[in-house]
Amino acid sequence: MKWYQEALVRVFSSNILTFLFQFIAWGSVSVLIAIDKLGEFNFHVYLGALPIVIIQALVMTYLIRWVFKFCTKNININ
Structure with missing residues (x-):
């Protein structure tokens, strides 16, 4: 994988x-x-507006994690 692909995998595979x-x-x-x-x-x-921003960030985090897991379930990331 290229360096930016590895960086994206590391970011989107971590909840924090x-x-x-x-x-x-x-x-x-x-x-x-x-x-x-x-x-x-x-x-x-x-x-x-900060509570709305936090809720939006949490919702988008779990949606992105779900899509990331779904799209990479057949790919060996290691």
Whole structure:
């Protein structure tokens, strides 16, 4: 496997790394949405949206893990 394929396998085969990846991605999206709606960054509004970001990251983590396991069940990753 190429280096970037190995990196993706390592990230998506770990629950913690996948969750951190999703949390950063959805946290960034929520910041952009908050700035777009308010015209400026409001930390209080962002903290109010944080539980939704965490739930979204958890849901996407388990969906990605399920798809990853399904797609790689016949592939020897080692």
